[in-house]
Amino acid sequence: GQNIDQPTEMTATEGAIVQINCTYQTSGFNGLFWYQQHAGEAPTFLSYNVLDGLEEKGRFSSFLSRSKGYSYLLLKELQMKDSASYLCAATDSNYQLIWGAGTKLIIKP
Amino acid sequence: TAGITQAPTSQILAAGRSMTLRCTQDMRHNAMYWYRQDLGLGLRLIHYSNTAGTTGKGEVPDGYSVSRANTDDFPLTLASAVPSQTSVYFCASKKTGGPTDTQYFGPGTRLTVL
DSSP states (O other): EEEEEEEOOOOOEEOEEEEEEEEESSSSOEEEEEEEEOOSSSSSEEEHHHHHHEEEEETTTEEEEETEEEEEEOOSSOGGGGGEEEEEEEEOOTTTTTEOOOOEEEOOO | OOOOEEEEEEHHHHHHHHEEEEEEESSSSEEEEEEEOOOSSEEEEEEESSSTTOOOOSSTTTTTOOOOOOOOOOEEEEEEEGGGEHHHHHHHEESSSSSSSSOOOOOOEEEEEE
């Protein structure tokens, strides 16, 4: 079967660093996406990885290991506005996205 | 640029009634998608369309139908609503049906079926 696992909730302190992990099992694999979703809003794109390694984009970085079926999203210098849910999604052999349930990130002052 | 618009923003619907959720994009994207999002679950694909004139079934298509008469519009119809269809519905689009393009989401429709 196809499955995406990520923690339900995480808490971190403003200014700190947090790593949100995601493991995936899909029929075929064509890349992994991370999206951010603030409460009551639509998901917005953060990153896409298809090759192994780290992709850095400002305060956000995303890592992929295809052999381990594993990705993480790293958020640095956390700000209160980073309080949101972070969705991991893997592209399967039919080019459809399989979504995790999301990780709710709570930032405390 | 508006991107993707959805209507209505929210709706309360009596069970057994029919309803069409509207989705329009102005980005000339070929592929469009309908998802539902329920608490504690990931986004689940209902139907998709890789190009105008074609549609396909996703993970949870039962009770829903779609059409894609042109590039811009992708309406989702509930023929006879049931309470289990209470959810937030998101429409999304991307440039092509290929694996690397980013999906862009509309603001969502919050539907309650009583």
